[in-house]
Structure formats: C-alpha cells, structure tokens
Amino acid sequence: MNKLTVGSSAEKKIKEGVRLLGSKDYPDLNKDNQLVYLYSRSNTFLGTAYLSKQNKGIGWLIADQEIKLDRDFFETLFQRSKGKRKNLAKSDTTTAYRLFNQEGDSFGGLSIDRYGDFALFTWYNTFVYSIKEIIIEAFQQIYPEFVGAYEKVRFPQAGHQSAHLYGKEAPAYFDVLENGVSYSVFLNDGLMTGIFLDQRYVRDRLVNGLALGKRLLNLFSYTAAFSVAAAMGGAVSTTSVDLARRSKELSYRHFQANQLDMSSHQLVVMDVFDYLKYAKRHDLSYEIVVIDPPSFARNKKQTFSVLKDYHRLIHQVLDILSPDGMIIASANTSNMPVSQFKKELEKGFGSHKHTYIDLQQLPNDFAVNEKDESSNYLKVFTIKV
Structure with a gap:
C-alpha cells in the first residue's frame, strides 16, 4: 500500500471529519487512481483513502483505519x-x-x-x-x-x-411513485432520469397543502416535477418554463402519468429571464414562484451562475409575485454555504419586506457528512414576500 504524507491544512480537515480530499491541499500530487494510507508530517496514521480526480477534489478518505476494499x-x-x-x-x-x-x-x-x-x-x-x-x-x-x-x-x-x-x-419509460404522485422516468438515456430525487421534501409540501388554490410558476422547470406536485396538491394553475425543448415532452409525461387535464397547466419553452419580462409586460402574476436553476448555465445571450446571479432572478420575480406571495428559492451547489446563499437572496430583495418561513435541505435518504457543510449541498428557502 502506498503511503501519502499530507500537509497541515489537509491534516486539520481530516481530523475535523472532512472526507473529501481537496485539490488545493495536495498541489504537487503525482499519484492517481490508487488506495493510499494517509500520514501526517509527524508520521501519525490518519486513515485509508483512495485517489481519483473528479469534479469534487482528488479523492476521498474512506476509513479511519487500515482496510481492504473487498x-x-x-x-x-x-x-x-x-x-x-x-x-x-x-x-x-x-x-x-x-x-x-x-x-x-x-x-x-x-x-x-x-x-x-x-x-x-x-x-x-x-x-x-x-x-x-x-x-x-x-x-x-x-x-x-x-x-x-x-x-x-x-x-x-x-x-x-x-x-x-x-x-x-x-x-x-416507466412510472415510479413519490409521496403518492406518479412520475415517468427513464434509466438509459444520458445522465438524467426525469426527476431529481433530492427535492422530495419540497415536492411533498406542494402536494400536501402549500399549493392548494394557488397559481404556481416553475422556473428552470426541467420536467416540471414541482408543477405536477403542485397540481396534485390542488393548484389552480401551473406554468413551467425551461429553455430545453425536450423538457416539454418529458414534462407532459409526468402530467399524463397522473391523468391531469392540461388545460390549466402550461409548458413554455423559453429563456427564464425572457419569460419574466414577458410576464411583467402582460401583467401576469403568481402566488408561488419556484426557482431551481442549474449551478451554471449558458445560452446565446448570457451566462448564469448561482453564486453571482441569483439576486437578478429574485429582483425580476418580485415584479410578478402576487401580494403575500411565496418564493421557493433553491440552490444546488456544494461550494455555496447557506449563509452565502441568504446574502445573495437579500441582495435581490433589497427593501422589499419578506419573511423566511423555513429552510429545507437534503431528505434523509441523501445521507450527509455532518462534519462537512458542503456535503449537504441542497438549500431551499421558502420565503413569504
């Protein structure tokens, strides 16, 4: 087994319970795709890890003792x-x-x-x-x-x-159940499946009373799972907006799986910022707006980053939100702590009065490392405005 001596910064994180090996702590590493024993500079054994580069760091600590991966x-x-x-x-x-x-x-x-x-x-x-x-x-x-x-x-x-x-x-395509609602999924076509399972708690609230009697706007809707949950929970109408053309067909499958009449449910293929301008021009308003953007997106006109641009979304959504309306603001990124996300939201609200009703994070099946905040990457605020 190869031995890897780590610096003081990496040692500190390991002792604090962080299991991800961050690339900044291993700047001159020339090993990859192997099991290693980690040691401090004072030759104290720290644990067994494996090295393998991915979008999150250069490897993972997997045990505090020597182990065999069998x-x-x-x-x-x-x-x-x-x-x-x-x-x-x-x-x-x-x-x-x-x-x-x-x-x-x-x-x-x-x-x-x-x-x-x-x-x-x-x-x-x-x-x-x-x-x-x-x-x-x-x-x-x-x-x-x-x-x-x-x-x-x-x-x-x-x-x-x-x-x-x-x-x-x-x-x-086949149907699965979540909170009693059917969703049409697929397993062998690219990286997606038709539903993001980590948003189960948020959809559960929409099914069980939050959307009752409300008009809901779902931005960056992907396959409109939030809209379907809201429709099953008694929403009077839903509008789902996504730039991807395929999203419309996949969204329709979810509605079909629940025998929902589409006359009150609109699927719009459009850039979200363009739709917000369109809605304002046409005096459209909604009691609930769900914002669940990708961490980073680029189209012909602009780029969008959750870290830098979320406040723009909030600012524009306020123009079409009904009095006493609600915003469900979601960020799905491990490198943005809750506190930073809240600052970005506050920047968008400016002087508008608002109340944070609650914060939802990953459901309990998405087990997290309690010692590492970045492990609990999902942050969803429900905010009354």
Missing part, C-alpha cells in the same frame, strides 16, 4: 445504508429514493438510487468505476430484491454516460 467491506456498508432507509423501503407511496449517498454513507464517489424495481449506480471517478464488479456483487448480496440495474458515469474516460448493468431491462 466484497465484505461493501456488504457491510450496504447493510448499514439499507438499515437507515428501512422505513422508505416499506412505503406504499414512495418507490424512488436514494439507497446509498457517497460520503454520507462512508464511501465518496458512489451513489445508488432506487427507481421502482431497478437500481441505478452512479460512478463519479475512474477508481470507483475500476472496482465496480466487487461493488455490484456486494450490492446484489444485500439487495436481491432488485430485478435489474443501470449505471450513470459522471467522468468522460469511460466513453459512455449510461448503460444497462445486470438483470432485466427496464422499459424506455
């Missing part, structure tokens, strides 16, 4: 993660959720989701991908109930984004 190791991890989610497994109203969540379940670089009778593995780096056979064998031992599995690959070296792994093949 089937027994992963079976133990999966048994533990299965126990954490036993209540969801018994649910008749939710059949799509996360089974294993990276460092929150003690192994960064891997997530596994349930979509009905199928499991979906996501590999985030080449090292984890290189040991996937051991991981899959261990998973099948602990989860024999899944009839088949698929993979998503979030690094370019594999040469593909999506593939069937084992067992039965899923239909091209």
Whole structure:
C-alpha cells in the first residue's frame, strides 16, 4: 500500500471529519487512481483513502483505519445504508429514493438510487468505476430484491454516460411513485432520469397543502416535477418554463402519468429571464414562484451562475409575485454555504419586506457528512414576500 504524507491544512480537515480530499491541499500530487494510507508530517496514521480526480477534489478518505476494499467491506456498508432507509423501503407511496449517498454513507464517489424495481449506480471517478464488479456483487448480496440495474458515469474516460448493468431491462419509460404522485422516468438515456430525487421534501409540501388554490410558476422547470406536485396538491394553475425543448415532452409525461387535464397547466419553452419580462409586460402574476436553476448555465445571450446571479432572478420575480406571495428559492451547489446563499437572496430583495418561513435541505435518504457543510449541498428557502 502506498503511503501519502499530507500537509497541515489537509491534516486539520481530516481530523475535523472532512472526507473529501481537496485539490488545493495536495498541489504537487503525482499519484492517481490508487488506495493510499494517509500520514501526517509527524508520521501519525490518519486513515485509508483512495485517489481519483473528479469534479469534487482528488479523492476521498474512506476509513479511519487500515482496510481492504473487498466484497465484505461493501456488504457491510450496504447493510448499514439499507438499515437507515428501512422505513422508505416499506412505503406504499414512495418507490424512488436514494439507497446509498457517497460520503454520507462512508464511501465518496458512489451513489445508488432506487427507481421502482431497478437500481441505478452512479460512478463519479475512474477508481470507483475500476472496482465496480466487487461493488455490484456486494450490492446484489444485500439487495436481491432488485430485478435489474443501470449505471450513470459522471467522468468522460469511460466513453459512455449510461448503460444497462445486470438483470432485466427496464422499459424506455416507466412510472415510479413519490409521496403518492406518479412520475415517468427513464434509466438509459444520458445522465438524467426525469426527476431529481433530492427535492422530495419540497415536492411533498406542494402536494400536501402549500399549493392548494394557488397559481404556481416553475422556473428552470426541467420536467416540471414541482408543477405536477403542485397540481396534485390542488393548484389552480401551473406554468413551467425551461429553455430545453425536450423538457416539454418529458414534462407532459409526468402530467399524463397522473391523468391531469392540461388545460390549466402550461409548458413554455423559453429563456427564464425572457419569460419574466414577458410576464411583467402582460401583467401576469403568481402566488408561488419556484426557482431551481442549474449551478451554471449558458445560452446565446448570457451566462448564469448561482453564486453571482441569483439576486437578478429574485429582483425580476418580485415584479410578478402576487401580494403575500411565496418564493421557493433553491440552490444546488456544494461550494455555496447557506449563509452565502441568504446574502445573495437579500441582495435581490433589497427593501422589499419578506419573511423566511423555513429552510429545507437534503431528505434523509441523501445521507450527509455532518462534519462537512458542503456535503449537504441542497438549500431551499421558502420565503413569504
């Protein structure tokens, strides 16, 4: 086993409980895609890690002691993660959720989701991908109930984004349940699946009273899952806006899965900032506006960054929000702490009176590392204006 001596900054983070190995703490590293033992400069053993570059750092600490990455190791991890989610497994109203969540379940670089009778593995780096056979064998031992599995690959070296792994093949589109609402999903087409499972708590509130009798505007709507939840929760109308043409077809599938009449539900293919100007010109207003942008987006006219531009969205949304309306503001980025997100929102509100009703973060199946705020990347404020 290779030994890696770390600097004082990295040692401090490890001792504080941070499991991600950040690239700034390892500037001259020439090792990659291997297991290593980490030691301090005073030769104190710190733990076992693996090195593999990905969009989040250069590797992960995976244990405080010396370990072997064999089937027994992963079976133990999966048994533990299965126990954490036993209540969801018994649910008749939710059949799509996360089974294993990276460092929150003690192994960064891997997530596994349930979509009905199928499991979906996501590999985030080449090292984890290189040991996937051991991981899959261990998973099948602990989860024999899944009839088949698929993979998503979030690094370019594999040469593909999506593939069937084992067992039965899923239909091209099939329905899953969340909070009693049906959503049409797909497992073998690019990196998406038709729904972001980490927003379950937010959709649950829309289903269970928050949207009742309201007009809802859903910005950056992707497949309009928030709109469908609101419609099932008694919203009088929904408008879903997304620039991607394919989003309209996928959104329609969700509405269709719940036999919803589309006469009160509009699917708009348009740039969000253009739509906000259009709505203001036409005196449109909404009681609830959901804002769930990608961390970074670029079109022909402009770029958008959650870190720098969120206040512009808030500022323009205020022009079309009904009196005493609500904004559901979501940020899905690990490098923006809650405090920074709130500052960006305040910049948008300016002198407008507003009250923060609550903050929702990741649902409990998306286990997080409590010692590292960036692990709990999702931040959703509900704000009364």
